[in-house]
Amino acid sequence: MSFGFMRSMRDKSLANNKRTQLRHAAGKEVKQVVRTLYVGNLPWATRAEDLEEAFSRYGEIISARVITDRQTGRSRGFGFVEVADKDADAIIAALNGTEFNGRVITVNEARPREERA
Template sequence: MQKSFLIVLAVAIIGALAIFQIAPDLNGAIAFFTGAIIASVIFSLQSKTPASTTNSNEPYSGPTMTLYVGNLPYRVHEGEVKALFGEFGPVNSVRLVRDRKTGRRKGFGFIEMSEAGAKKAMTKLNEFDFQERTLKVREAKSQDSDKSDNA
């Protein structure tokens, strides 16, 4: 939301300068508002077109990878984590682990997402500050490999 406002504001200012160059006798405020209206219309039309599969509600069907994410804030919601990791690729699921007795979150979870997106997310989000916590992002170990390691 904030990013879109800044984009519209920047385009409005550029539009106002362009309009002011075309019609220098036009008032600066009128040129700015005209630029803002044009920018808003362009931005709203652009945001209605389907840009990528990242925002799609359909699960990603290509190669996937599950990531372990540690040191999550205890009050974080699945949607916030999905939005954060969704910047790097399609996210199929977010599972934040809870304590069985208290129901409180334990501060870690698992994200299943596209393999390419997961690799990008690992490099960009490991040691990333998120809501005043430094995230630890790794590829999740499968439970099968844990059992064979302990045997």
Template sequence: MSFSCFIKLLVAAIVVSVVGSYAIQLVGLDSIHPSSLFASGLTLGTIFGGLLVALYPNKEGASSQESGTRNIYVGNLPFNIGKEEISNLFAPFGKVVDIRLVKDRRSRRFKGYAFVEMETAQALAAINHLNDTDYAGRTLRVNEAKKRDEE
């Protein structure tokens, strides 16, 4: 579950429990213990929050395939390349949405490959034109990135 889904569930649970508390006082059922009322409200709020999350999914959490973008693997890059150079490399094919340079966890040095996100049609054109081309004396490997569970 994403953090935003958790927040939606938590807010819905608290709102339902607070509204329930006031509703019980208006109806005149003050004999219900406040902690029982709050627990019931949290349960109902979690149910309503789950429905809220299911009916109104977070647009940020949508997969790149749903949003019309593709993730491109770019390998065999020079070790001194930066995001700006990669952006310039892909710019002729369209707008670059995101660039993620992969670095070694220990040394924090660039590993020689990156992921570039572009609109689907533009990404396919970039893959077709840039794969197996020479860049700074290195033959680039450019293809659609595999999802982590496919590796």
């Protein structure tokens, strides 16, 4: 049995919403470029697992998270999904403007905070 270790590092040569992920497993290092997608207008009951399940039909999902209010713990109605760079455009095309659990969602590339003014 072997354990895989993962670390991430920002690559300044890539766009701001991309990062290079290094995975160490069984003595091998594998580099993978990851893009972060914004998912908006989510139903309040949406969990990260729901996003992973829906998005995994269209490409490789690295992680998913639903953003919650710090004080109440309730969903804020949006989240982020990290996907393999090679699958990002197909996922956006397939899911942007589609219905997800009764609501029409927005899916696009996430923008860094400093660009969102």
